Amino acid sequence: xxKIFQSLHELEGVNGTLITDGGGNVMAFKAHSMYDATMLQQxxxxxxxxxxxxxxxxxxxxxxxxxxxxxxxxxxxxxARGKGPQLALCVIADARLNPSxxxxxxxxxVGKLKALLESNGYSFAAPSVSALSNSSGTQSSxxxxxxHSAPLPAEVAxxxxxxxxxxNASSMSASGVAVADADSAAALTHCTKALARSVGPIAKIFxxxxxxxxxxxxxxxxxxxxRLLAELAKHIxxxxxxxxxxxxxxxxLAS
Amino acid sequence: xxxxxxxxxxxxxxxxxxxxxxxxLIDSVGSxxxxxxxxxxxxxxxxLCQAGELLGLGNFQRCSIVGPGKACVITIEDGDVxxxxxxxxxxxxxxxxxxxxxxxx
Numbered sequence: 001x002x003k004i005f006q007s008l009h010e011l012e013g014v015n016g017t018l019i020t021d022g023g024g025n026v027m028a029f030k031a032h033s034m035y036d037a038t039m040l041q042q043x044x045x046x047x048x049x050x051x052x053x054x055x056x057x058x059x060x061x062x063x064x065x066x067x068x069x070x071x072x073x074x075x076x077x078x079x080a081r082g083k084g085p086q087l088a089l090c091v092i093a094d095a096r097l098n099p100s101x102x103x104x105x106x107x108x109x110v111g112k113l114k115a116l117l118e119s120n121g122y123s124f125a126a127p128s129v130s131a132l133s134n135s136s137g138t139q140s141s142x143x144x145x146x147x148h149s150a151p152l153p154a155e156v157a158x159x160x161x162x163x164x165x166x167x168n169a170s171s172m173s174a175s176g177v178a179v180a181d182a183d184s185a186a187a188l189t190h191c192t193k194a195l196a197r198s199v200g201p202i203a204k205i206f207x208x209x210x211x212x213x214x215x216x217x218x219x220x221x222x223x224x225x226x227r228l229l230a231e232l233a234k235h236i237x238x239x240x241x242x243x244x245x246x247x248x249x250x251x252x253l254a255s
Numbered sequence: 256x257x258x259x260x261x262x263x264x265x266x267x268x269x270x271x272x273x274x275x276x277x278x279x280l281i282d283s284v285g286s287x288x289x290x291x292x293x294x295x296x297x298x299x300x301x302x303l304c305q306a307g308e309l310l311g312l313g314n315f316q317r318c319s320i321v322g323p324g325k326a327c328v329i330t331i332e333d334g335d336v337x338x339x340x341x342x343x344x345x346x347x348x349x350x351x352x353x354x355x356x357x358x359x360x
Binding site (some may be wrong): 054063 | 277291292295296298299302303305306308309310311312313314315316317318320321322323324325327348351
């Protein structure tokens with residue numbers, strides 16, 4: 001399944017792929033680390049709500065494509081007619097996605113996924129999590145019935161970012177950002193997730209850039225968060241949103 | 256909002272439904288159950304917007320729903336929800352373009 005997901009991720013603009021069941025549980029996923037498992041679970045529920053609604057007027061839906069100003073959400077029905085569970089493939093892409101290429105690649109992927117799922121009796125991997133960073137430290141993946149899942153590896157699953165310099169203050173991380181400790185990595189995660197609400201997936205780039213620029217000669221530490229927030233807030237046009245962004249992160253770090 | 260009859264005159268269109276964001280029917284034309292469709296359009300749109308917001312994809316523009324029996328484009332026009340049902344044998348992207356051009360006029 002990972003190979004099929006990987007083929008989709010080779011399309012420019014694709015940042016995440018997941019399979020959701022009829023109950024809104026994420027059964028498998030591969031996603032940029034800015035999209036952590038918890039967020040994908042919420043997305044999955046929202047997607048299933050939309051699909052349940054669509055089925056009221058169009059029971060045999062095949063494809064739903066939602067266009068947003070900064071990206072697309074491609075949903076494809078993976079369910080076999082009359083048998084097997086309700087499953088849907090969800091592809092998350094930004095504005096760089098080429099719709100023609102995506103159309104072909106997704107059709108191929110859906111065909112392969114349907115064949116694979118049918119051949120293995122619609123079973124997914126055991127609840128052991130295989131959420132891993134890849135060599136560049138920017139993606140996580142897994143096959144996890146999240147409703148019953150064991151705790152995910154903290155760095156990938158709960159952070160939404162793989163700051164792989166974690167715990168190694170003396171060297172730069174694979175992501176190019178060094179952090180002092182686990183709390184500092186968590187602080188960067190909060191910053192990125194909160195900023196993404198205003199600026200989208202590019203938030204991670206902004207955070208990395210700001211850390212390198214503002215703290216060029218030492219690993220980022222949690223107690224420097226206020227300074228970092230002031231820098232990041234410059235990317236948010238609306239002053240109220242910028243202030244809210246800073247409050248959100250500081251509140252999350254204080255709790 | 257444009258007159259639904261203008262959109263209904265497209266040869267590919269089999270029906271159109273206009274509703275408000277809460278799902279209340281405003282107008283419908285063609286062979287579509289307007290009452291049922293308007294609620295579904297608004298609810299689906301709301302859920303998709305939620306997913307898009309979580310993922311940082313920006314503002315919702317439109318969505319297309321394709322099945323063997325029918326295809327539909329849902330968009331927001333002047334704060335209302337417009338659902339346009341299309342013959343699935345016709346290329347949906349062409350209809351989306353035509354619809355976009357019409358609504359922007």
